[in-house]
Amino acid sequence: MAVKIYYEDFIVDDRRVTTGRTITEADIVLHAGQTGDFYPHHMDAEWCKAQPFKKRIAHGTLIFSVGVGLTAGVINEAAMTYGYERLRFPAPVFINDTITATVTIKSKRDHKRPGYGIVSELVEVYNQQQQLVMVCEHLLLVQKKEQHGADPA
Template identity: 55%
Template structure:
């Protein structure tokens, strides 16, 4: 479903929650195949027994990708992703963990190079089933202004 949301419609402080998803071994293997990241931290059970976590940890890029997907909802034809800033992997995610995503509108500013658009910064937080923060980043979107 599409929903037109213009720059002026975004309110700083507005929060929306995405869905949730439980990480599986299949997720780990498929992500490794897609990215070529076969490091033992993600796939080698015996190696991981010797690490501080004692088990396989999810690829940070997988948690980012799935976390961003969880916050997607209606298609907004007035906006597109401009980029991501300040990404941090705070806590590891393991097979069997369920992650969810919360989005908070953090900032808005005019686009100095294009007066018909503005930038909206969303604070993205991905947490596990215990409510622990696992990933945080800023998602910058370029949004069309109304009446331009």
């Protein structure tokens, strides 16, 4: 679904929660093959038994990709990703964990490019026990209404 949500339409502290997605062994194996990251933390169950978590963990980059993907339910033709900041993985994700994402509009500011602003979204990813497993700031470059002939109504 395509919409146009302009800079002025974003409201600080608005929040939305996504549906869930279970991380499978197939996800981990496919991600390892795509990225070349075959570290034993992700691939070697026996090696992991002697490690602090005692079992295989999902790649942080996999959780980032899936977590951000969960937030992409609507195509906003007036915005594009400008970048991500402050990416952290405070807890591991294991095979068969189900993750959901919460997106909160944290701030808005003008951008040096006329007619645009930056909207900062806090993206928090949680496992099925509501434990925070990933957090980052998603920056959106968003068109302003008055610069693009949008109906202000």
